[in-house]
Amino acid sequence: MPKITFLPAGVTVEIPEGETVIRAAMKAGIHINASCGGAGVCGKCRVFLEGGEVEGEPLPEGGYKACTLIPKSDLVIRVPVESEVDRRALLRPAKKVASSWLEARGPAKVSISPVMQKIHLSLEPPSIENNMPDLARLETGILKELSAEEIDINWKLLRKLPYVLREKNFDVTACVFKKNTPRLLDVVPGDTTSRHFAIAVDIGTTTICAELVDLNSGNVIGSTSDYNPQISYGEDVISRIEFARKKDGLKILHERVVECIAKLSQELCGKHGVKPEEIAHYSFAGNTVMSHFLLMLEPRFLRESPYVPVAAKFPVVPAKELGLPAGDQTITTLAPCVASYVGGDITAGVVATGMAKESPLTLFIDIGTNGEIVVGNQDFLACAACSAGPAFEGGGIKHGMRATTGAIEAVHIDPETLEPMILTIGNKKPKGICGSGIISLLASLFIEGIIDQSGKYRRDLDNPRIREGREGYEYVLVWAEESATGEDIVFTEADIDNLIRAKGAMFSGYQTLLESVGLEIGMVERVILAGNFGSFLDLEQAIIIGLLPDLPRENFYFVGNSSLLGARMAALSQEALAEMEQVAQMMTHFELSAHPGYMDYYVSALFLPHTNLDLFPSVKELLQKE
C-alpha cells in the first residue's frame, strides 16, 4: 500500500493500490475542494506532486487533478489551501472506521456438523440367515452411525427403497435430518457424501444475499446478491404489510421473494456445477416481516397492537414445498425471531458474533429503518427495536438515495470557504447522497460550526452555498452544472431534522435498553456494528452527530452481514442452529415506548451530539478546541 504525505499538514496515510489521491486526502482529513465526486470533470481538486511516481492527468496550469491521480510509489503531495485549515485538521483524531470483528477474531467457533448429515453405508445384502426388511436394514445401519435409538422416515422413500438398495448391492448414502428424533429424508445408491451443499440466505428488506456453502469443508464456494424484488410493492416493511392486505398481495410478495431466492440459487449452482438435489439445506435469516413473507404468513398482526407474529420460531419446511430448486429431501430452516421487530437476522447475527458465549458486555447495533439493538453477554441478552425511520438509508432526505453508483458517500467542508469536497461511489458525477454521505455531511456541517446543536444553519453566514430555499434554509452541496441530475443537490434543515430524530431514536434506544437491565452506556465493553452500513461508517463522524456512543474507538467493530454469517453457521453446525433457538429464547425483548423514561431520553437526544454533552466527552473536547 503506497504511503502519501500531504503538505503543509504533514499528515501521512496509506491507501490501497489503485486508489486515488483524493480518497487518501479524505481519509487523512485533508480538505481538497472537489464537487464532481471524483469524476474528474470539475477540475477543482488541483494538487502538486512534490515527490514520487504517479499516473494521472496534469492540468495545463500545473499540478494534477487529485481525483484522477493514482500513486505508483509513495508520494509527497502539496495541497494549495490556507495553512489555517490544515492546522485544524491536525487537531482532529485520525479518521477511523471500526475494526473488522471477523478479521480481529473470526466468527464464533463452531464445529462442522451440519444438521443435514449424509451417511455412507455399506450394508450387508439380505440372505436367508438375515432377511430383515429393507427399511429395518437401512435403519439399523443409520442408527448405529448416529448412536440413536429411533428414526422417523418420509414414507414416500419406501417406494424407491428396494431399487436404491439393490442398485449398488446395498451400498448407499442416507441423508438424515438430525434434530429431535432424527429423520431419514433421502437415500441414494453409492457414496455421494462428497457432494453436500447448503445455500445460506440473508433476506433483507432491501437486499437478498446468498452463499453456496460446502457442508464438508465449511467453505463458501460462491456468493451473490440482488435487490429484494418486493421493493416494487413498498420500500419498507410497513408499506409491504399494507400491500399484503390487498387481494393476492401476500401471495405476490411471497412469490417474488421465493423467485428471487430461486434465481440466486440457480445462479450459484450453475456457476459452481452443483445440482439442485445436492443442496441439502436452505438456511434463511431475515427480519420477522421478511420471514412471514417467505412462508406466506399473515403479516397484518405484526403491525397492529399488540404486535403479534404468527410465529417467531419456525418449523422446518421442505424446500420443494416453497418452490425452491431442491431435491425431495432438501429442508429449509429460518432463524428464529424474538418479536415483531426483532427478527431472525438479529438472532443469527448474535450467534455469528459469539457474544452470547463470552463475558464482555457487548452492544450489538444494526442501524436501519428499524434499528435493532441487543445488549448482553453469556449471562443475559436484552433487545429492542428503534423506529429510526429511513433517514440513514436516504429515505425522507430531499436528495437522499441508496448507496449505488453516483451516490455521495463522503463529504468534507472547508470551514472558511464552505466549499465541499465530495466523493461518490464509482467516481461518477453525483446524483444524490447516501447514508454514509449524509452522516459525513451532517458531521462536517456541525463540526465546522455551519449548523448549531439543534441542527439549524447559522443565519449570519454570507455564502452562496447557504441559502433560504422553498423549504427553509439549505446548504448547496453540488451545483446543478456539476450534478448528474442537472439540479442543485441540497441538504435542508428538514433533512437535518429527520436525521436528528433518527439518531435520537437510536441513541435513546441504547440508553433505555441499558437502563431496563440496570446498566448504563459507560459499562459497555464492546460495540458491534452489524449490517453493511456499519462497515463504511466513519466512527468519528457517527459519534460527533451522536449516533454512536462516545466510547473508546478500539472497542468498536463492524461485523458486516452477520445475518448471512449466522445463516451459514446454522447450515454448517447443528450446534449453531440449536444456539439460535437458545438465543431467541433467552433474549428479553423490551418495548422501548413502554419504558417510562423513554420519551425523556429521546427528547434529550434531539441535539447534536446530545443535550447532555458529558455523555460525549471526546466531542465536547473537540468542540472546545475548534
Place this chain on the structure above:
Amino acid sequence: MPKITFLPAGVTVEIPEGETVIRAAMKAGIHINASCGGAGVCGKCRVFLEGGEVEGEPLPEGGYKACTLIPKSDLVIRVPVESEVDRRALLRPAKKVASSWLEARGPAKVSISPVMQKIHLSLEPPSIENNMPDLARLETGILKELSAEEIDINWKLLRKLPYVLREKNFDVTACVFKKNTPRLLDVVPGDTTSRHFAIAVDIGTTTICAELVDLNSGNVIGSTSDYNPQISYGEDVISRIEFARKKDGLKILHERVVECIAKLSQELCGKHGVKPEEIAHYSFAGNTVMSHFLLMLEPRFLRESPYVPVAAKFPVVPAKELGLPAGDQTITTLAPCVASYVGGDITAGVVATGMAKESPLTLFIDIGTNGEIVVGNQDFLACAACSAGPAFEGGGIKHGMRATTGAIEAVHIDPETLEPMILTIGNKKPKGICGSGIISLLASLFIEGIIDQSGKYRRDLDNPRIREGREGYEYVLVWAEESATGEDIVFTEADIDNLIRAKGAMFSGYQTLLESVGLEIGMVERVILAGNFGSFLDLEQAIIIGLLPDLPRENFYFVGNSSLLGARMAALSQEALAEMEQVAQMMTHFELSAHPGYMDYYVSALFLPHTNLDLFPSVKELLQKE
C-alpha cells in the same frame, strides 16, 4: 331358544329362533337324508312331529319336510331311520364349535386414549402484556395439556393459524398426533372435540372390512365390507405379486384397494353423518402383501428368496397423500408386519386377543391359503407361516367355492346308505362346497369308513354314490338334477389329497413351531382360531381330519376378525398401537422349511388324522368304537 328332542336317538338340542329342524338335526348329529341343501325341493327329509307347535309344509304321505319345519315351541321329532344309525350317533361327542373368545372374555382391555387427540383450548387473547406469537401461545396451551416439552408442527398450519385463533377469540381445538415428539396436525375454531372418529380397516386378500369408530366413546358406529377388488387381478397374493410386475400393475393394485377403502369410508360417513375431515385416523391391518399394495411398495422381493419386505414397520402416512376421504390432518397407520408371510393382520390379532399380556401358553391359528400360526404368552411369541394352499377356501377342489349363497356348508353321510344330508348357505340349491362343508364332508367320509386313513375310497363299496370318474374315484354329493348347476357335485380323491396336504401343512406347522421353541402340542393351554373360518368350524370334524390338534374342546376359541379388532384398538388406544409394535418386535419368526425336522413332520401328517394316532387320542377312541 326352542329345544328339539330327536327320537329314537333321544338327543336334545337348542336352536336359535326361526332356525329349521334340519339344522337342529345336523347340530345334534342326527342324520336325515337331504340333498337339496334345505331348499325344500327334494322332499327326502321327512320327519314326524310327536309333540309341539310348528310352522311348515306337511307332506301328503304324512310328516313334514325337516328343511322347512320351524319350531313354534319345544318339539319332539321322530326321524324315520334305522335305529342302528341313531345308536351310533349317541356314541359321538356332541357337535361343538369353539367358544367365542370375545363373548367368553371380551377383547384385550385398553384405555380409550387415541393416538390422535383433540384438545379444546380457551387461550388468553394477546395483549401488550402478553404478546407472544400465535404459534407459541397455542403450543404453550397444548404442551400444558399434554405435559410435554416439545411439539412438532405441520408448517402449513401457520398460514391459517392467525385467522383460526381469532375466529372465536382464541377458543380453538387442536388435533395432535401423540407418538414420539407430539405433532400438531390441525387447529380449528371453537370446540370440536365431540366429533372425533376413526376408520378401522382389515384389508384381507379376499375381503375388506371397515368400521367407523367413535374415538370418544370407543363405540363402533357402523361397519361394512366388500370383496377386495384386487381379486380381478389374481385370487391369491402370489398371482397378484405376479400381476404387479406388469407395466402399471402395482399402481393398478394400489389404486383399486384405495378406491375400495375410499368407497367403504364414504358409505360409512354418509350413513352416519360424519364428514371426512372428522376422521382423525385410518387404522389399517393387513397381511404383508396387502400392506405393500396399500402403500404401493414393490412386492417382488417378498416372494423371491430370501423373502425381504420393503418394510415391516410402516411410517405414518397422511391419509390425503393416499387419496382417501380425509382432512389435511388425518393420518393412516398400518399394523406392523413380522415377515413376508406373517403380516399386520396377525400382529393386530395377537394384540386384540391380549394373549401377549397373559400367562397361558396360547396357540393362535389363522387358517387360510397362507395359514399363520403364533405360539406364546406374555414371555415370548413365535410365529410361522404355513403354505396350506387354497383348499380350505375351496381352491384346488373340483367343486370348491367361496362361502356364499348356495355353498354346501355342512354334510353328514348315512353310513349304511351313504346318502348325504347337506345344508347350504341361504338354504338354496347347492352350487358347490365351501371350506366348512369340505371339512365336514371329509370328516364324515373318514369317520363312516368310506375313505381310509390315506384318503382313498374303499374299493369294495357297491353304491352308486361311489364311482370311478374320469379323474379317479369320487363320491357324488349331489346328483345333477338336484344341483343348481345341473351337474353332479362330486368329491374326488384328488380333492382329498389337496385337503390332506393342506391340513398336513398346518399341523406340521404347529409341531415345528412348537419344537422350535422347545415345546410340544400337549403343552398348549388355549387355541384361538382367527378369521371367519374359525367361527363356523366344527371342532370335532376339524380334529377328526387332523387340521386342529386333539386338545380339550373347552380350550378352543374363535375370535372372528381379530385383524379388524386390532385395527380398531390401535385407533382407540395409543397403548394398543404401541403394543402392536412391541408384539411385532418380540415375535420371533421361524421359516418352517428351514427346520431340519419339518419334512418328517409334514409327511407324517399326510394321513387322517395323522400317522401317529397317539397324537389324536379322542379320534383314536372314536375309531375304535365305530
